[in-house]
Amino acid sequence: MNYTKPIETRSVLAALRSVIPARTVSLSEAKRIAELQASKFLALFEITEGSVPSEIVSELPRVQVIYEALPVSGTSHWNGTHWIIALNNRESSRRQRFTLMHEFKHILDHGRTHLLYTGDHLHTASEQAELVANYFAGCVLLPKRFLKSAWGHGIQSPFKLAYHFDISPLAVTVRLAQTGLSTIHDRCVRPATDPTCQGRPLYQRSLPTEGIWP
Numbered sequence: 155m156n157y158t159k160p161i162e163t164r165s166v167l168a169a170l171r172s173v174i175p176a177r178t179v180s181l182s183e184a185k186r187i188a189e190l191q192a193s194k195f196l197a198l199f200e201i202t203e204g205s206v207p208s209e210i211v212s213e214l215p216r217v218q219v220i221y222e223a224l225p226v227s228g229t230s231h232w233n234g235t236h237w238i239i240a241l242n243n244r245e246s247s248r249r250q251r252f253t254l255m256h257e258f259k260h261i262l263d264h265g266r267t268h269l270l271y272t273g274d275h276l277h278t279a280s281e282q283a284e285l286v287a288n289y290f291a292g293c294v295l296l297p298k299r300f301l302k303s304a305w306g307h308g309i310q311s312p313f314k315l316a317y318h319f320d321i322s323p324l325a326v327t328v329r330l331a332q333t334g335l336s337t338i339h340d341r342c343v344r345p346a347t348d349p350t351c352q353g354r355p356l357y358q359r360s361l362p363t364e365g366i367w368p
Contacts, residue, residue, distance in 0.1 A: 166214055167262065170195055174266050181277065184270045184286050191262060192293035203303070205320040206295050208251050211239070211258045219254065228253035230260050237261050248322045255291035263287075289332075295321050296329040305335055 170191045179187065196202075199210050212219040218236045221243035228250075230239045239257045241250045263270055263283065271282040296319055309315055312323040312330070319326070330336040 166195070166198055169198065170262050171266070174263075174270065176269070178269050178272055181271075181274065181282050181285070184282065185289050187270070188259065188286050188290040189293045189298075191259075192290055192297065195294060196297060203300055205318070206297075208254055211254055217258075217261075221250075228257045230257040232264070246322070248316070248320060248325075251295060252291050252321065252325055255294045256287045259287040259290035262290075292325065292329045292332065295319060296326065298333045301329060301333055301335070310335075 173187055173191050173194065175187075195210065196206065201207075201210070208219075211217060216236045217239065219239045219241065222240050223244060224240060224242040226242065227245060228239065228241045230237060232238075239254060239261075241253055241257075245253070260283070263286075267279070267283060270286070271279040273279040273282065277285065296315075300319070301315070304315060304318055309318055312326040315326045315330075316323040327336070
């Protein structure tokens with residue numbers, strides 16, 4: 155799919171981070187912020203329909219995407235000059251696309267996680283970060299407006315929608331429920347606590363933490 159690069163691509167991270175308020179927020183507000191960031195992200199590249207290209211992340215300055223045999227779906231960290239997003243080379247391209255956006259959300263959150271995720275009686279701060287990263291990935295790859303447009307044009311099967319948006323049928327099913335086009339029963343899995351890597355932030359995605367994200 156074609157897309158338009160912003161005039162100054164270095165401003166993309168700053169533009170998306172500017173959405174985060176300088177105060178603590180609730181989990182529901184953190185999700186609204188994630189959806190706003192996703193919408194703004196697509197607008198910066200003038201993407202208005204169809205499958206969202208992974209290149210909107212992989213071609214950003216100071217972001218490098220690599221593929222490795224990992225014990226998890228993906229990790230991300232700052233190496234001093236670039237943000238490195240590592241994706242599991244044994245997983246499907248559709249899962250890799252989802253993990254890429256998930257990890258990109260962790261990059262956007264860097265330095266602001268203490269404001270976005272404070273934990274509550276249901277989730278730890280780390281679990282909240284994983285939930286919202288999943289939500290952001292869904293909002294980028296399956297934007298509500300795109301999904302409802304496809305639904306209105308008769309593309310309603312999860313498998314047909316998955317082909318249309320180049321994402322897994324399971325991810326489509328979760329997103330349909332979130333947008334009110336269908337209902338499913340959520341399954342929540344507790345994620346491992348994010349580790350650190352020699353003082354640098356390191357994030358990893360191994361298990362879905364909301365619904366049945368693939």
